[in-house]
Amino acid sequence: MHDKGTTKWDGAWKWVLPALFLLTLVGLWQVAASAGLLADLFGLEDFLVPSPAEIGEALWENRSLLAENAWVTLREILLGFACALVAGVAFAIAMHLSGFVLRSTYPLVIASQTIPIVAIAPILVIWFGFGIVPKVLVVALVCFFPITVATLNGLSSVDPEANKMMRTLYASRWQIFRRLSAPTSLPYLFTGIKISIVFAPIGALFGEWVGASSGLGHQILQDNAQLQTARLFAAVAILSAIGLILFGLVALIERRVVTWR
Amino acid sequence: MRQDTRVKLEIAGVGHAYGDLRTLDSLTLAGEAHEVIGLVGPSGCGKSTLLELICGLQEPTEGAIAIDGGSVAEARLERCALMPQRDLLLPWYSAIDNAALALRNRGMKRAEARAEAAELFDRFGLAGFEAARPAELSGGMRQRVAFLRTLIAGKPVLALDEPFASLDAITRAEMQEWLAAALRTAPRTTILVTHDVEEALYLCDRVAVMSARPGHIVAELSAPHPRAEDRDGAVTDPKFVSAREKALRTLRQTLRGS
Numbered sequence: 001m002h003d004k005g006t007t008k009w010d011g012a013w014k015w016v017l018p019a020l021f022l023l024t025l026v027g028l029w030q031v032a033a034s035a036g037l038l039a040d041l042f043g044l045e046d047f048l049v050p051s052p053a054e055i056g057e058a059l060w061e062n063r064s065l066l067a068e069n070a071w072v073t074l075r076e077i078l079l080g081f082a083c084a085l086v087a088g089v090a091f092a093i094a095m096h097l098s099g100f101v102l103r104s105t106y107p108l109v110i111a112s113q114t115i116p117i118v119a120i121a122p123i124l125v126i127w128f129g130f131g132i133v134p135k136v137l138v139v140a141l142v143c144f145f146p147i148t149v150a151t152l153n154g155l156s157s158v159d160p161e162a163n164k165m166m167r168t169l170y171a172s173r174w175q176i177f178r179r180l181s182a183p184t185s186l187p188y189l190f191t192g193i194k195i196s197i198v199f200a201p202i203g204a205l206f207g208e209w210v211g212a213s214s215g216l217g218h219q220i221l222q223d224n225a226q227l228q229t230a231r232l233f234a235a236v237a238i239l240s241a242i243g244l245i246l247f248g249l250v251a252l253i254e255r256r257v258v259t260w261r
Numbered sequence: 262m263r264q265d266t267r268v269k270l271e272i273a274g275v276g277h278a279y280g281d282l283r284t285l286d287s288l289t290l291a292g293e294a295h296e297v298i299g300l301v302g303p304s305g306c307g308k309s310t311l312l313e314l315i316c317g318l319q320e321p322t323e324g325a326i327a328i329d330g331g332s333v334a335e336a337r338l339e340r341c342a343l344m345p346q347r348d349l350l351l352p353w354y355s356a357i358d359n360a361a362l363a364l365r366n367r368g369m370k371r372a373e374a375r376a377e378a379a380e381l382f383d384r385f386g387l388a389g390f391e392a393a394r395p396a397e398l399s400g401g402m403r404q405r406v407a408f409l410r411t412l413i414a415g416k417p418v419l420a421l422d423e424p425f426a427s428l429d430a431i432t433r434a435e436m437q438e439w440l441a442a443a444l445r446t447a448p449r450t451t452i453l454v455t456h457d458v459e460e461a462l463y464l465c466d467r468v469a470v471m472s473a474r475p476g477h478i479v480a481e482l483s484a485p486h487p488r489a490e491d492r493d494g495a496v497t498d499p500k501f502v503s504a505r506e507k508a509l510r511t512l513r514q515t516l517r518g519s
Contacts, residue, residue: 162345
């Protein structure tokens with residue numbers, strides 16, 4: 001009983017402490033901004049350094065515009081992520097099953113990570129125009145690597161002894177994959193997904209910065225040009241919230257799916 | 262689906278090497294139908310390799326291994342089930358689904374496979390644990406499920422690789438009694454690799470002592486009371502004690518000779 005109580009208390013503190021810390025930071029920011037301390041410190045006009053309350057106000061006043069742009073960005077994130085998930089898992093399986101595919105492509109996959117996505121984004125716009133395609137591609141490129149590498153690692157982590165045991169239990173290659181390799185790699189896949197889902201919004205942002213007529217990235221650029229700093233912060237907060245919520249959703253799905261951990 | 266379990270095992274002049282490393286050398290051993298043979302020997306003498314060869318997971322570099330006359334690897338794989346050192350229960354399956362793996366692999370419907378495994382759960386003291394996940398089972402229970410998984414495959418030859426090595430002394434003795442009973446109920450031609458001479462002499466009809474690498478058989482001892490119902494009585498019997506001493510002496514000589 002005592003142990004259980006302690007665990008619950010610890011669980012609560014896990015959330016309470018960072019929440020308190022965040023509140024304190026926001027509170028200090030609020031006081032410093034509304035007293036004009038921050039603006040004085042940076043030598044700026046007051047409206048360029050908005051307080052949290054002003055950001056909240058901007059969020060509320062521009063809610064329909066922000067929601068519209070957030071939906072555009074969210075769609076890019078989800079589509080790009082879905083493409084990366086399908087392609088990454090398929091590619092990892094191909095590398096796992098074929099030594100030829102692994103040897104000939106894995107070094108290229110690793111090397112591809114040295115190419116900055118930011119540099120490719122303008123080319124994608126030239127090729128595919130200002131529509132949703134280049135943004136989805138940038139998100140997919142950002143997400144592809146973590147998903148592929150994590151899945152491949154998972155598939156390679158299968159215990160060779162378990163593999164032998166399965167063979168003596170009449171398992172075909174497909175059954176070994178389905179009943180042993182795939183479940184073994186699932187926790188790894190989720191780690192890859194969690195990493196990529198956090199980077200996906202950044203990918204969408206880059207895609208929009210290169211050329212877009214809507215989306216949170218587009219709006220951030222506009223607000224920057226028009227010195228609408230409060231609304232800019234609001235857009236950033238929404239983008240960050242999207243990342244957090246998606247991460248939370250993935251964690252939730254993981255707990256439902258990977259029940260043995 | 263079930264095969265006739267009364268099969269002989271013949272290992273004739275088997276040699277094996279991993280590259281330049283010779284693991285087995287002119288190893289000869291024969292097992293009668295339903296005979297349980299123990300394999301003891303120093304660490305690294307090729308016991309586990311021999312089990313893999315018997316199971317058809319590898320081919321010997323020299324010599325031949327035949328189960329019921331079939332000597333190609335596929336034929337042996339078809340007739341032999343391996344119980345590895347660690348239980349290797351798949352954590353995403355319940356105990357019963359782990360036990361029923363071989364049936365599922367052969368295309369049996371889940372409900373049918375579970376029903377067949379459930380019968381064995383009842384018979385071998387695992388009733389009530391069908392739905393438990395491996396993480397919820399004790400070490401002994403996990404080994405029982407792992408053994409049933411091997412048995413359910415319905416193969417005539419069982420290859421058991423130090424099945425109780427990870428258990429504490431008391432659980433180990435309990436499991437030996439349990440396995441003895443299981444093999445009395447469901448006799449199979451069995452090769453049991455173990456480090457424990459007493460375990461080998463209690464569970465097996467015959468114990469083969471292996472030399473250090475490259476492994477071959479240096480002595481064969483017959484056990485006085487194989488799989489006796491009263492384990493404590495059997496292992497304290499003077500005949501058993503002297504067989505154990507003899508086996509240990511042979512092992513020590515083997516070690517000194519290496």
